[in-house]
Amino acid sequence: MISHENRDTIVVCKSLADIKIFSPADVKMEYVGTNSILEIGEQLGLASVYVIQMLDLVQIDFLTPLHKRHQRGENCVDLAREIGISSKKLRQLFAEKSLPVNRGRPRRRFSQRELAEAAMNNKTVRSFANHLGVRWATARMLLMRYSLATHTKCGWFFETNTVLSRRSTDELLV
Numbered sequence: 001m002i003s004h005e006n007r008d009t010i011v012v013c014k015s016l017a018d019i020k021i022f023s024p025a026d027v028k029m030e031y032v033g034t035n036s037i038l039e040i041g042e043q044l045g046l047a048s049v050y051v052i053q054m055l056d057l058v059q060i061d062f063l064t065p066l067h068k069r070h071q072r073g074e075n076c077v078d079l080a081r082e083i084g085i086s087s088k089k090l091r092q093l094f095a096e097k098s099l100p101v102n103r104g105r106p107r108r109r110f111s112q113r114e115l116a117e118a119a120m121n122n123k124t125v126r127s128f129a130n131h132l133g134v135r136w137a138t139a140r141m142l143l144m145r146y147s148l149a150t151h152t153k154c155g156w157f158f159e160t161n162t163v164l165s166r167r168s169t170d171e172l173l174v
Helices: 024-034 035-046 046-055 063-071 075-081 087-096 112-122 126-134 136-145 166-173
Strands: 001-004 009-015 018-022 149-153 155-159
Touching: 009 046, 018 024, 024 035, 024 046, 035 046, 035 075, 063 075, 063 087, 075 087, 112 126, 112 136, 126 136, 136 149
Parallel strands: none
Antiparallel strands: 001 009, 009 018, 149 155
């Protein structure tokens, strides 16, 4: 539990036997000196959750620099690990401040040239998918969307006129 009495002291009570008192100036100096929640926690002997609450009480905005890094492409898991909290908690903190969060992985884009070269170099849908690093169903959808392959009763026909045997088609469908 953290309380902020008379704006002169911050009392952190982890248990009845473990009570710590800090001044807001000390907390601000620690933040300016390190700029890392984990380091502040280590120096003050507190968990990251308590440090975050203390920074919020003394009105230090530590989320904006993290959010800017997130918007530049760093994921919440790495940022959360860096400050010593869970990624779920970091997303909750962003949501409390009405900061948008990019969910999940960004969709990978492929050029038609890259897809065509991959189709020519790979004889099966599975090898095409492995080459691109996508799921089999995604590879099949890409092949059909860009007319790089068609599917018939006899198997898959690639643009290079490579025919997959019925046996290998059955293996791919498993």
